[in-house]
Amino acid sequence: MTAKSPLETALTRDAGIAVPLLCGAMYPCSNPGLVAAVSDAGAMGIVQPLSLMHVHGHDLREGLRLIRELTPHPVGFNAIVEKSVKIYEKRMRSWVAIALEEGLRFFVTALGNPAWVVDCVHEAGGKVYHDVTERRWAEKALASGVDGLICVNQRAGGHAGEKSGETLFEELSDLGVPLVCAGGIGTPEDFVAALASGYAGVQMGTRFIATPECLVHPSYRQAIVDAGEDDIVLTERLSGVPVSVIRNERIDALGTSAGCLAKRLLRGRRTRHWMRTFYALRSLRKLKQSSLKGLAYGDVFQAGRSVAGIDSVLSADSIVTVFARAAEAAGATRKHGERA
DSSP: OOOOOTTHHHHHHHHTOSSEEEEETTTTTTOOHHHHHHHHTTTEEEEOOHHHIIIIIIOHHHHHHHHHHHSSOOEEEEEEOOSSHHHHHHHHHHHHHHHTTTTOEEEEESOOOOOOHHHHHHTTTTTEEEESSSSHHHHHEEEEEEETEEOOOOSSSBBBSSSSSHHHHHHHHHGGOOEEEEOOOOOHHHHHHHHTTTEEEEEEEHHSSSTTSSSOOHHHHHHHHHOGGGGGGETTTSSSEEEEEOHHHHHHHOOOOOOOOHHHHHHHHTTHHHHHHHHHHHHHHHHHHHHOOOTTOEEEEOOOOOOOHHOOOOOOOHHHHHHHHHHHTTTTSSOOOOOO
């Protein structure tokens, strides 16, 4: 009887991958080459459709086919299910349909009710994992039929949670689905520790920005390599909700708190979605400029506290390989997030 690999978890089975590691969807950083390189190394890259189309200039179907030319291995798809802007929801429904037509079967949803994605993906035989930051969102997602949860903790880049990875696991481990740790994973030791604690896998973003495959401006990679944990701050000035970024002169000049009017609008039931949309559209345009071209908006770099363990630029293949070897050597087999 063949012994179970220390890398085999509920996530690897659901996603059809060899290493329980996801490269999280990132705007503007998820270019086809990065997504494909992570999947080709045995983990899974997640497609961020806005990044694919509006930053890197691909038609969605053509971009997915390009990724397939670069790797035969599974890739995932990020579906934001925010319903406040109807035209965006309509487009996302069409994008999910295209992704399914192109053979993608693993989806990561966020920011809303994923029920319609679950229905479409399950009909095609796929799996859906949903981003959560606390139990109430996890329970709502499970009621919609998701297969697993991406547990976004306080050390994550971008829109971070408020709880530690350990607290989130304790809070959600009785729900009977695979849990993926998102936030603070920057070294092989972090990866091993997450698996040993019971997580079915990890999702990383910041570590994969500091790779040659990620088509960002070199100053972004260098900022990640140079930053320490204390350099990471939360700012509301990008999207209206706290976003984790590397502190620098530009962030100090912008400030980290939304203005009084913005805060009032963000609290209003009828106005908060429109205000968040305004912030998001404005920041996406500016982040695209600063991250890819190094323009004067001034090096606003999203990153998580995993920068503490990142001291060099490595290839995506090297990262996945080193992390996998560390987990195999440690025999990190405890529970691996098995379903109850």
